[in-house]
Amino acid sequence: xxxxxxxxxxVGGTAGAPTVSQLDRWGLSPAQREAAGAALRFLAQPLPxxxxxxxxxxxxxxxxxxxxxxxRAAPASPRFLLWAVTGAGKTxxxxxxxxxxxxxxxxxxxxxxxxxxxxxxxxxxxxAFPEEKMAVLYGGSPQRWEEGRLFLSTTHQLMRFSHAFDxxxxxxxxxxxxHNDPMLAYAAGNSCKAEGRFIYLSxxxxxxxxREVRAGRLPHAKVPARFHxxxxxxxxRIHMESVEACLRRRIFRKELISSLETxxxxxxxxxxxxxxxxxxxxxxxxxxxxxxxxxIEGTSSQDKSRSDHVLDFRATNTxxxxxxxxxxxxxxxxxxxxxxxxxxxxxxxxxSLVQMAGRAGRSKDDxxxxxxxxxxxxxxxxxxxxxxxRSMNVIAGKSGFxxxxxxxxxx
Numbered sequence: 001x002x003x004x005x006x007x008x009x010x011v012g013g014t015a016g017a018p019t020v021s022q023l024d025r026w027g028l029s030p031a032q033r034e035a036a037g038a039a040l041r042f043l044a045q046p047l048p049x050x051x052x053x054x055x056x057x058x059x060x061x062x063x064x065x066x067x068x069x070x071x072r073a074a075p076a077s078p079r080f081l082l083w084a085v086t087g088a089g090k091t092x093x094x095x096x097x098x099x100x101x102x103x104x105x106x107x108x109x110x111x112x113x114x115x116x117x118x119x120x121x122x123x124x125x126x127x128a129f130p131e132e133k134m135a136v137l138y139g140g141s142p143q144r145w146e147e148g149r150l151f152l153s154t155t156h157q158l159m160r161f162s163h164a165f166d167x168x169x170x171x172x173x174x175x176x177x178x179h180n181d182p183m184l185a186y187a188a189g190n191s192c193k194a195e196g197r198f199i200y201l202s203x204x205x206x207x208x209x210x211r212e213v214r215a216g217r218l219p220h221a222k223v224p225a226r227f228h229x230x231x232x233x234x235x236x237r238i239h240m241e242s243v244e245a246c247l248r249r250r251i252f253r254k255e256l257i258s259s260l261e262t263x264x265x266x267x268x269x270x271x272x273x274x275x276x277x278x279x280x281x282x283x284x285x286x287x288x289x290x291x292x293x294x295x296i297e298g299t300s301s302q303d304k305s306r307s308d309h310v311l312d313f314r315a316t317n318t319x320x321x322x323x324x325x326x327x328x329x330x331x332x333x334x335x336x337x338x339x340x341x342x343x344x345x346x347x348x349x350x351x352s353l354v355q356m357a358g359r360a361g362r363s364k365d366d367x368x369x370x371x372x373x374x375x376x377x378x379x380x381x382x383x384x385x386x387x388x389x390r391s392m393n394v395i396a397g398k399s400g401f402x403x404x405x406x407x408x409x410x411x
Contacts, residue, residue, distance in 0.1 A: 023040070028092060031223050031401040032223060035222070079197075081200045086357075094199065107151075137160075168199070172201065225401035233368060250289075260339065273356050274322060275345035277300045277301070287320060306326070332363075335363060344382065
């Protein structure tokens with residue numbers, strides 16, 4: 001009997017088909033497990049003929065900036081989108097995928113836009129794969145030249161690689177600086193082997209990818225529920241004049257102050273998002289006049305003490321934090337409520353509103369956080385953000401992923 005040829009690392013085929021045991025070990029929720037299973041089946045599929053490398057060819061090493069120039073299209077390696085709501089547990093979902101490729105001798109890369117997320121993910125990946133030597137790459141990283149089979153990096157580090165990986169996972173592909181940067185997109189494509197695979201992760205995929213999903217051109221799996229099995233908090237609206245007008249009058253509308261009082265009384269940590277850095281200090285001052293004695297601080301991308309302010313907020317030393325979209329992602333604070341001032345600002349698109357709203361209700365101990373859009377106008381971005389959140393809740397309810405199905409309808 002002829003022995004079937006081995007399945008090359010990162011290349012699918014029945015001989016390399018995933019097994020149930022590859023999902024069992026990670027303790028995934030039903031929603032996570034279903035999506036991870038779909039992604040595993042994608043990895044195990046035979047490579048499309050058009051993407052297969054020609055026999056006898058090998059990637060040509062490129063050096064310096066020359067290898068970044070799009071003299072040809074980036075390799076068209078097959079792609080899969082994990083469209084997971086905020087707080088769904090994306091990191092846990094990629095563990096089976098990384099394990100599948102590593103078990104076959106492959107080389108994998110997980111790339112995320114921000115250094116702080118890299119530093120947060122590093123110990124989690126090291127714990128998940130203790131036998132693998134891992135290289136953690138970011139600006140100023142001491143591991144710049146280390147080798148291994150498991151790499152974790154910022155998206156800018158993708159520029160260092162050419163046809164190196166069997167699996168490339170791009171986290172938060174809709175976020176700055178990766179989003180709308182053709183050079184980084186090309187570098188990502190160039191980093192993957194022609195016979196490799198891409199996994200995209202996002203709670204708010206860019207419009208072009210959503211169109212590909214609707215047209216059936218991009219294989220994907222939606223994760224419509226958080227790991228704790230409760231629906232996403234649906235934003236409600238408070239009608240109020242602009243922040244500029246409130247600051248001129250030195251007063252916020254009574255309905256906003258009353259809602260903030262409710263959040264504070266229930267013991268929530270309160271995010272107050274504003275659209276402009278210049279508003280932070282005066283909004284902090286005005287809120288302190290409304291809530292004397294309450295620890296209130298502000299932070300932004302220009303704040304040299306931002307890390308300390310976030311740590312104080314996590315530790316509840318600060319109860320209300322005024323900030324910008326710099327904290328719309330990657331920050332999980334148990335028992336938190338979210339208020340978005342000037343939610344009708346042109347600086348807040350649908351994706352940023354969904355991400356900011358996603359800071360609430362992430363904890364299993366407080367899954368029903370409050371989200372409030374505060375604005376003078378009811379914009380298309382706000383309507384679409386609410387529609388997207390409601391839609392995911394409905395899908396989660398119909399799929400049986402919620403502990404109480406009626407919550408998805410009533411939310």
